[in-house]
Amino acid sequence: MSALFEPLTLRDVRLRNRVGISPMCMYACVDGLANDWHLVHLGSRAVGGAGLVIVEASAVEPRGRIASEDLGIWSDAHAQALAPIAAFMARHGAQPAIQVAHAGRKGSTNPPWRGDRSLTTAEGAWTTIAPSAEPFDPPGGTVDQVPAAMTEDDIRAVIAAFAAAARRADQAGFTVLEVHAAHGYLLHEFLSPLANRRDDRWGGSFDGRARLVLEVVRAVRGVWPDAKPLLVRFSAVDWLPGGWTLEDSVALARRLKAEGVDMIDASSGWVVPGEAPPFGPGWQVPLAARIRRDAAIPTAAVGAISDPAQAEAIVAEGHADLALIATASLHDPYWPFHAARALGALDRLPLPPSYDYVLRPPARNP
Ligand SMILES: Cc1cc2nc3c(=O)[nH]c(=O)nc-3n(C[C@H](O)[C@H](O)[C@H](O)COP(=O)(O)O)c2cc1C
Numbered sequence: 081m082s083a084l085f086e087p088l089t090l091r092d093v094r095l096r097n098r099v100g101i102s103p104m105c106m107y108a109c110v111d112g113l114a115n116d117w118h119l120v121h122l123g124s125r126a127v128g129g130a131g132l133v134i135v136e137a138s139a140v141e142p143r144g145r146i147a148s149e150d151l152g153i154w155s156d157a158h159a160q161a162l163a164p165i166a167a168f169m170a171r172h173g174a175q176p177a178i179q180v181a182h183a184g185r186k187g188s189t190n191p192p193w194r195g196d197r198s199l200t201t202a203e204g205a206w207t208t209i210a211p212s213a214e215p216f217d218p219p220g221g222t223v224d225q226v227p228a229a230m231t232e233d234d235i236r237a238v239i240a241a242f243a244a245a246a247r248r249a250d251q252a253g254f255t256v257l258e259v260h261a262a263h264g265y266l267l268h269e270f271l272s273p274l275a276n277r278r279d280d281r282w283g284g285s286f287d288g289r290a291r292l293v294l295e296v297v298r299a300v301r302g303v304w305p306d307a308k309p310l311l312v313r314f315s316a317v318d319w320l321p322g323g324w325t326l327e328d329s330v331a332l333a334r335r336l337k338a339e340g341v342d343m344i345d346a347s348s349g350w351v352v353p354g355e356a357p358p359f360g361p362g363w364q365v366p367l368a369a370r371i372r373r374d375a376a377i378p379t380a381a382v383g384a385i386s387d388p389a390q391a392e393a394i395v396a397e398g399h400a401d402l403a404l405i406a407t408a409s410l411h412d413p414y415w416p417f418h419a420a421r422a423l424g425a426l427d428r429l430p431l432p433p434s435y436d437y438v439l440r441p442p443a444r445n446p
Contacts, residue, residue, distance in 0.1 A: 083395040084395050085420055085423065085428040086098065087131070090256070091309045092307035093256060093309050094175075095131035098391075099391065099405065099415070099419065100177075100404045101132065101134060101406070102382050102404040103179040103258065103313075104136050105136045105150060107147055107191035109149050109151050112139060112142065112150065112151055113158060113161045114162045118165055125174070125413050126172040126174035126176075127172050128409075128412075128416055129414065129415075130174050130409075130415075131174065131175065131402075132174060132177055132402065133174045134177040134178065134256070135179060136150075137150065137180075138150075138151045138178055139151070140181065140244070141241045143209065144182035144184075145187055147188075147191045147199075148199070149191055153178070153245045153252075154241065159249070162254075163252040163253050166254050173430075175256050176254050177258060178256075179259075180245040180258070180259055184211075184268075185210035185214075185227035185275075186263075186264055186265055189223055198224055207227070207228055208227040209227055209266070210229065210275065211270050211278050211283060212229050212276060213229040214226070214277065215227065238266070242259065247303045256309050257308065257311065258310075258311040258345060259311070259312045259313070262345075262347045263347065264315070267293045268315050268351050270282065271289050271290060271314065271332070272289070273323065276289050286328060294336070294339060297339045297340070297341060301340040301341075311344070312336050312341050313344075314345075314346070314347070315349055316329040317329070317367065319355035319357045320352065320355050326367060326370055326371075329371055330375050333374075334375045337376070337377045342377075342378065344371050344375070344378075345379070345404065346379055346382070348367060348383075359384070361385075362381070364381060364382055365381045367381075368400040369381075369398075369399040369400065372398070379400045380400055381399060382405075384407075385403050391403040426440065426441075
């Protein structure tokens, strides 16, 4: 009996198993609109058997994109482009999820294959926003544009943009929403003392730095249906002295739970250069386990999860409720199906009939 292939119910939404596809920017849009690339990429992973497929970081406003090729959800046209993709994923048994995001000071860059460097004016650079007017990289570094320190009005507008994005995600047919507060993007920049130098009510103490993410979640929960689960991904540690700690994460997870968040997606790092994370198989799993235990909230584990037995142990041993895979799912969109076969759980995971009658043993391929 595989724990990984047990269903998971969050609010009124049932995931057929505990394998999720982690959000992955594709840098494949024009004007932030989803297209046939997204349908094939996300659709394949739904057909491949995942219980949950999370659409990449989707910008809540144009300047919240990392690169101009990023996906957006800042207008109804963006939601309409996403709707058939969400419907396709749902039709093939995966719960369609989307991550709503704002890149903050790490916006206005080229896609990573062009060196992830800041856009030049000739390339259409825009002014980024952040808690404080400090760039991610020092001058001459890869992402060195100086952001504008946000005013109170800017902060209110960003909160409203997250809520509007959540409403559109609901209308587009997504059943699960994830707020992106990790990886050094805007909400993480507010959380981390390494990026937030404010001395007003949006900075300083833990309460001040956590205020924006909590207000965003409150606004989002206010429009996101009660029946649908809400996830928050945050960086559970900054991996640098003076940065965000795992104790901070437990405290934040408790607050988020009280605001109606159903699961913490525990990632880490990327808020300033120079960190030294302990990379290795399942390296972030202990973060998800600690938050799950001490804040009593379901968690998703992510990071170098590639082996079915490893994913099975993460769930079976109670480290997390969901195993998210990213890179492994680029190697193999059918990772969940192959994992089910390896774990003797194929009976739990029907593929679409067009494939199933051929692939399910005993092979009936004429
Ligand atoms: C191509 C690519 C794009 C990514 N884009 C996002 C993103 O949009 N949002 C996010 O939270 N994480 C993003 N990530 C991080 C992954 O979701 C995941 O946390 C990370 O890759 C670790 O998992 P892995 O070891 O299975 O790859 C991205 C990773 C990759 C490889």
